[in-house]
Amino acid sequence: xxxxxxxxxxxxxxxxxxxxxxxxxxxxxxxxxxxxxxxxxxxxxxxxxxxxxxxxxxxxxxxxxxxxxxxxxxx
Numbered sequence: 001x002x003x004x005x006x007x008x009x010x011x012x013x014x015x016x017x018x019x020x021x022x023x024x025x026x027x028x029x030x031x032x033x034x035x036x037x038x039x040x041x042x043x044x045x046x047x048x049x050x051x052x053x054x055x056x057x058x059x060x061x062x063x064x065x066x067x068x069x070x071x072x073x074x075x
Contacts, residue, residue, distance in 0.1 A: 012037050012055060021046055 017035035025031035031046035035053075041061035044053035056064070067073065 012040055012042075014042055014053065017042065019044070019046075019049070 014035060014037060017037050019033040019035045022032045022034065025046070033044050033046045033049070035042045036058075037055075040055045040057055042053045042055050045051060
């Protein structure tokens with residue numbers, strides 16, 4: 001069952017958000033763009049901006065960024 005925050009995130013209109021390319025993106029096409037949209041953060045592949053995006057509640061995004069910075073996903 002979805003929470004009210006998840007329902008709100010699922011219905012966000014992203015047509016007017018400002019997308020930013022990650023500072024960690026390379027010149028080889030491995031680029032991620034993010035947009036901050038109220039209660040959510042959207043992420044998409046910059047090579048295929050019409051291919052869809054993932055929407056995460058801000059808290060989930062914050063946890064993800066913290067874990068990346070801590071090296072949790074390093075191989």
